[in-house]
Amino acid sequence: MVHSETYEIEPIAHIRTPFPEKFGIPRQSGLVAEAKGTIVFEPKYRDPDALRCIETFSHLWLIWGFSEVEQDEFSPLVRPPRLGGNEKCGVFATRSPFRPNELGLSVVKLDGVEKTKGKGTVLEVSGVDLLDKTPIYDIKPYIPYADAHPDARGGFASDPDEGVLTVDCDDALRERLGDDATAVLAALARDPRPAYHDNPERVYEMRYGARTVRFSVDDGVLTVRSAE
Amino acid sequence: MVHSETYEIEPIAHIRTPFPEKFGIPRQSGLVAEAKGTIVFEPKYRDPDALRCIETFSHLWLIWGFSEVEQDEFSPLVRPPRLGGNEKCGVFATRSPFRPNELGLSVVKLDGVEKTKGKGTVLEVSGVDLLDKTPIYDIKPYIPYADAHPDARGGFASDPDEGVLTVDCDDALRERLGDDATAVLAALARDPRPAYHDNPERVYEMRYGARTVRFSVDDGVLTVRSAE
Known part of the structure; x- marks a missing residue:
């Protein structure tokens, strides 16, 4: 039209x-x-x-x-x-x-x-x-x-920290992430999984710049499995 | 192109x-x-x-x-x-x-x-x-x-109240503006004149809905001249 x-x-x-x-x-x-x-x-x-x-x-x-x-x-x-x-x-x-x-x-x-x-x-x-x-x-x-309207009513998007995950990343993997570690771990904490994915066996893959991170999530805890 | x-x-x-x-x-x-x-x-x-x-x-x-x-x-x-x-x-x-x-x-x-x-x-x-x-x-x-970033640095647009005018509107004119009086006078206080107009003799005309207001500005004071 x-x-x-x-x-x-x-x-x-x-x-x-x-x-x-x-x-x-x-x-x-x-x-x-x-x-x-x-x-x-x-x-x-x-x-x-x-x-x-x-x-x-x-x-x-x-x-x-x-x-x-x-x-x-x-x-x-x-x-x-x-x-x-x-x-x-x-x-x-x-x-x-x-x-x-x-x-x-x-x-x-x-x-x-x-x-x-x-x-x-x-x-x-x-x-x-x-x-x-x-x-x-x-x-x-x-x-x-x-x-800036800090007192605005934010409906279903009121609490940015709802659903934030605890991120578990061992020191060796964190070191592999170098300068990007803070950003990558912050992005992971925000739970990149699609809504209603809750299979602790599943390994997800996220890319950040040239890096690829694999992780799984079980009961609110995200564990980084690999970092390249 | x-x-x-x-x-x-x-x-x-x-x-x-x-x-x-x-x-x-x-x-x-x-x-x-x-x-x-x-x-x-x-x-x-x-x-x-x-x-x-x-x-x-x-x-x-x-x-x-x-x-x-x-x-x-x-x-x-x-x-x-x-x-x-x-x-x-x-x-x-x-x-x-x-x-x-x-x-x-x-x-x-x-x-x-x-x-x-x-x-x-x-x-x-x-x-x-x-x-x-x-x-x-x-x-x-x-x-x-x-x-909402209330602490953001707002450059040249930091102070919304800079340049706000005092509005002088007699009771009869205010009454003519009816329900719109508050809104019209608030809009006038924000100084609708183009930048660098500063001729106290000049009468400006502003429309608000079906209303027409005429005013002049002298030394930071806006005086409403007529309201229809």
Whole structure:
């Protein structure tokens, strides 16, 4: 159906993140503060002037695209993982990727504005919850007086620490994870398993940058089995 | 230029607000808490199921379109009104409407979910900073643990009360404004004048719903001259 008010948007940038696959991506931004990303602008928008004053803000909004989602028909109901995957909510009451316009919204911390040789001026950010190479459609400063509502009622997403797992990782494996250990273990604690997976025998695999971690979960305790 | 990653979005809804013109729209959401809006869904998305559980959240994000902005070429620099209009910032360090993808972002309070006869289920919201009939591309719940960063550094937009005017409105005029008096006077206090207008002789006109208010500003005091 052609709609008179359809609007065409194009990426201004892409973000590089340590998440090459959907499995293991934190379910909201900021949950894994250590997860770092680099925003690389498209040549057309690679003008350092477009970033002037940006370092006076500590946080940025990213409006981005759920590039890996394919949805043919509008479905008004989704099953949020936070509700165990068997309860349905309206799509506009969730941040599910399956939505009419596949737009995502994340707030990230701005760690630095860096000039590079091949990619122009890039933004170093952290607390990302985006797949590697996600297209970014807009970047806006976080304005605390307008955006921060710490007393807002958060519905089913009220407690970020509900369902957090205890992570068991022996020293040798932790050492193999090197600099990424803190971020990887924080991401694992957030329980990357799909809702209602609860088979202690099953070994899951999560990728983080070039690393691959295997783990299992039994009774709220996640045990790292291998790290490469 | 055809870009392989352009993405077509379409309005899921339009918002009705008391702001028929750009002049007088609060410069961020929440600044005029009394400014109410009604989100009316497009027939295609007018399914009450899509809103199931939404009332468990107190605030919502709206991703919307700067429908009245026409920009032909990318301009990396803009002049934020908060900086008096003569200082330039990078577009991604501002929420200026003149941006590559003309997407706006606002958080509004959810006041109610109402079934109507002709327009399906609508959302009553407040604290709006949107032009009447603005297209809405997405609605997402506000998740306080991820979205609220009261200690974020807000750059040039740190103090919402900087530049707030004293409003002088006599009782007869206030009475003429009826139920809208609080909202109109709050919007006026935020100084709707373009940056660097400072002519005490000039009479400005602001519309709010069906009302028209005329005022002048002298030395930080706004005086309401007429109200219809």
